[in-house]
Amino acid sequence: MASATGAAGAAVVPFVPPGGRCLRASERNMLEGIVTAIVYGAVSAEVGLLVNERIVIDALVPNSTVAALGLKPGGRAVALIKPSFITLIDDVPGLALSARNLIGGTVVNVLTGPVEAECVLDIGEGRELTVLVTSHSARALELEAGRQILASFKASHIIVCALDG
Template sequence: MGKERVRLLEAVGREGSISAAARATGVSYKAAWDAITAMNNLVGQPLVAAQTGGRQGGGAVLTEEGLRVVETFHRLESEIARTFRALEPELAGTGVAAAGMLWGFFMRTSARNALRGTVEKVVNGAVNAEVTLRVSDRTTLTAIITRQSLRELGLVPGRPAIALIKAPFVILAPVDEARRTSMRNRIEGVVSNREDGAVNSEITLDIGGGKSLTATVTLASAKQLGLEKDAAACALIDAAHVILAVD
């Protein structure tokens, strides 16, 4: 989660909009939007409820879950600080800092999409295993991993896990065409944001349940497919491109 993102949540609650919160915390609107999208994906319920009003406008409020996350973070921060103070004398002279030792275990990833969910089903094969992760009431993701990875991660039904997917691995297609493909993961949604560059476009697809997927496609493809805001589309993801992680 991180202190910077919690500061952003606090700013949303204080300022009443994502754009104002971005200005208050010294980040761009896109950076604030991306951070909130990532947090919504990693937590079971949306932390911010945005109201309509255009990409640069509209209001936003913290949900009850968002308020709880902010409160819990500060309580956890206080407890960690207290623990660090207690440990530092014992580690004196060892060259090891308590804070560095703890935070070194925290996961960081460059994958654009990180969705938290619960393992719903595991199907074992001779070499690989097929793991189905439920990330929302309406959405599941299937990953193909080795049986060794399955054992090492302790993935069994009911176990929380995180699905990591790089944006270039998310293929977008019209809904009707996507339904006729054999791709293992077919997730329908609505375009909530589009950022155009000189060559590529970054498309954010709202897949419901407070979750979203981000895809990187060529600018020409984005125009050809009509991937404008509020347009329906389907995300196609190869099961072999879904990486699973656990806390």
């Protein structure tokens, strides 16, 4: 997926909808992958997206949207995840979560302000995940470069975009 860097290092990805006008997204967490499976429910489907050999993201997508986007196993898609929708947690044996997605990463950078902190995680194969937490949480988790941490987010907090071709 081609992307450019906008202000403050945010990725900007062009999107051309029907009609040919180009849209760009400011979301920093854009993870491209291959659709592995689609399991339909009454209203929404669970869409599996293989990001790399160790990460599969599960997203909840309305059935009508799955059809409108033409999502199918083997197709390419992008998961958009807002940084404030991600929770950081210590790797605790036996920890049970309701969030469907759990990704391990290494802290690359932490920018801490008086209220909020931005943490960038290396999740492997050149991919990063940006997370926003309170400054208090950043201190409590002792976030610093090199620290191993888990990122967790709900399947319903993901926007899925289909890629052509």
